[in-house]
Amino acid sequence: MNHTLSASIVGALARAGRYCWDNSESPAVISARAAVDRAEPWTRRDVRLHSSRFPADLTFTYAGPGKYATYFMPFLELRRSQLAVPPGPSEADADSLVDTDIMLELHVGGPPKPVRTGEAAAPRFLLPSRLQFVVPTTPRQQGILPGLPRKVRQSLARQRVRHDRDLVITNSAEKFHDFYYNYYLPTMESRHGPAARGVDPGTAYGQIFKRGALFLLTEQKVPVAGMACRLEPRTRTLRTRLFGVSGGEISRYLDDATIDLNVRILEWAASNGYDFVDLSTSEPFASKGTFQFKRKLRPIVTPARNHFSRKYVTLSILRDRPAVRSFLAANPIVTLSPDGTLQPISFHDTDLAPPASISVNAAGLRPELRVDLDELFGTSTN
Template sequence: MSVAAEGRYRWHNSTDPRLVRLHHAVDTLTTLRPRVTVSYPEDGTLTVAYAGLDAGLDHVLPFLEQRRGPTALREERRTTWARLAAHGVPEADLLAVGCPAGRTFRPPARQPTVVAPFRIGLVVPLDTDRTAVPARLSRKSRQQYQREQRTLDRTLEVGTTRVDFAFFYDRMHRPTMLRRHGAATRSVPRETAWQSLFRHGVLFFLRERGERVAGMLCRLEPGTLVLRLAGVLDGSAERYRSGTYIALYIAILEWAQREGLRRVDLSGAEPFLSKGIVQFKRKLHPHVASPATHFTGKRLWLWVRRDTPAVRDFLVANPVLAQERGGLRATYFHDSHRAPRTDLRWETSGVVGATRVDLDDFLTGVPCAVSRAGSTSPGTSGWSGRPSRP
C-alpha cells in the first residue's frame, strides 16, 4: 500500500521533468476526444460547461458552479477538438476548456476569450533574515499577530505519532473541509495522507494557551516544505475566520526558515482572484505562477458564448489571472452598471499588473440570449475581444 500511495502522490505532484513529460504524454492521449460536461443551474440563469483535461472536473468546474450557484443537473458527452473549437457547447453561456500542454484552443475569430494558466501555484521564498517572515504581513496584520502571540501564548508543536495524525485528520482537517465545502468536499484519502504526507513530511499543531486549535500536514521535498492539508479544531468557523489561521502559516514559515529550507509551497488554486484561498494566501506575498508539476504548460480557455446579465455578473465577480509571456495579469471586467471588483487585490510577485476590460467592448458581436440588462454602447477600452495568446 505504501509503495502504491507514494507512486500516486508522485504522479500527481512530482516536479521531476521525466514524470512531468510522461504525464503530458498521457494527457494528450486521454484527451484525443475531450469530455464535455454541461452544468445547468437551479435558477436557470447561467449554464456553464467544461471540456478537456479530466483534472478540471475536480478543480475548474466545481469552482465555476460554486461561484454560479446551485447545480440542478450535469450532462456529459464526448466530442472532438475541431468540433469544440468550431461550435463550442450550444447549451452553455460560458465554456471553460482545459488544454494539455502544447495544445492551443482557438475558437472562431473575434470570439471573446481569455487564456489563463490551468492552475496557479503560490510559493514563499525564504531568506536568512529572521524578521522577514512577519514583515510579509501588512502593518496592521503584523501588529495584531504580535499582540495575539503574547496574549494567547501561541506555540508551535510538531506531531510525531499515529495518534497525533488521527487527531489532526479526524478533529481538524475533515471537520474543516466539511464545514467549508459540504458535499463538494475533496481531500487526500486518509491512507494516502498517512503514507505520502505524514511519513514523508511534518505535522504541525498551533497551540493557544496550551490547547491545540489548528493544524497543518506538510510534505518535505528537497529545500521545500509543501503545505498540503489544514484544519482548525472541530472545523470551528470562528477560529477559521480569526487570526489563528494566519498565525499557523506564519509559525510554519518561521520553522521552515530556522530549518534552512529555501521555500514554502502554499499549494495551488484556480486562476481567479475571487478564490478565497488566493486572497488569504496573498497576505503572505507569495510568488504566483503555473506550478512546476504536470500542471505546467496547461492552459484554461474561457469562452463567452452568450451575452446575458448573469454572464456579465459572473465575469465581473470573478477577475481572472490571465496568462502573459512576462507573467500573469489580473483582468477586471466591468460595464456602466457593474464596477470592477478591485477589492479583490492582485498585488504580489508573479502578477505583473492589472487590466480593466469593458464588457460592452469585450462582448461585441456575441449573441444575446435575453435583453442585455444594464448594457450600453461599446466602450473605448481598446480590448479587441480576440483570443488572448498563451
C-alpha cells in the same frame, strides 16, 4: 515475508508512486504524465458538464477529460450561487451548447492553437489550469515576517499575546491520526462538502507526515489548528499540504488563527534552512478564497509546476447578458500572456466594478488589466 506485510509494502510503494505522479515537479515525470494523458483511453472520454438546463440562468459548460471537471465546476457553481442563480450541474449533450453563457475547455499536453478572431468571434482567454504560490524565506528571520502587511503583523502580535498562542511541532503518529480525523477531514467537509478532494489516510501519513512533520497552533496549550507539511531538504522546500481546524469549525477557519499558523510555519522554515515554502495551488480566479488568503503571505505566483503545467484552459464568453457581466465583474481572472507571463484581468462597465475586497496584486503577476465589457462585446448591455 508474510502476505500481510507484502501487501502493506506494495500498497506503500503504490501510494508513493501515485504521489510522485500527481505532485512531482521533475521535467521527466511531467513529460511522461503529459504523454500518458494524451494516450490513455480516458482522455478520449471527454465530457460536457452543464451548470443548468434552464436557458434563463447563467450557464457554464466544462469540456475536457471528466476527471478534471472537479477542479473547476464546484468553484464556478459556488460563485454562480452567490449571484442568486440556482446551482446544479448536469451532463449536457452537444446540442445544448447553444444555451451556454461561459465555456471552459481543458487542453491536455499543450496550449490550443490561436484562433483567428473576427468581428463575430466570442471573447476567448487562455488561462493556466492552476496557480502555485511559493514564498521565499529569509535565513535567520526573527519574529513576525517583515514582508507581511503592517496591519496583519500588528494584529497577529496582539492575538498571540491575548490567546497565549504557541507552535508545537510533532512527529507523533497518534497526534497525526487525531489531526487527520478530527481536524483535517471535518475542515474539508465544512469548506467543500461533496466537492472535497481529500488526501487518503495512507498517502497523508506515508507521503506527507512521515516525510515531514505536523505543525499545531495551540491556545493556552490546547491545539486549535494544524498543518501537515512535507519537508524536502534536497531542494530546501517546505510544502504545506493538509490543513485543519478543531472539529472543522468554520468560524475558527475564518479567524486569524489560520494566518497565524501559516506565518509561524514560514518563520520556522526561515530559521531551519528551508529557502522556500510552497503554499500549494489555486484556480486561476482571483475571487477564489485561497487565492486571496495566500496572497496575504506575499508569495511569488507562477503557473503550477507539476503536471498541471502542461494543462491549459480556454475561457470563452459566448453570450452577453446581465448575469454574464455580473459574474465577470465579480470574478477577475488570471490569464497567460503570449510571452508566458501571468496577466490578471478584471472586468467592468458603467454599472459594474470588481469588488473592492478582491486584489490581484502579487509578485509574479503583471499589473492588473481592466477590461471594459462594453468594448469587449462591442455593444451595450442587452
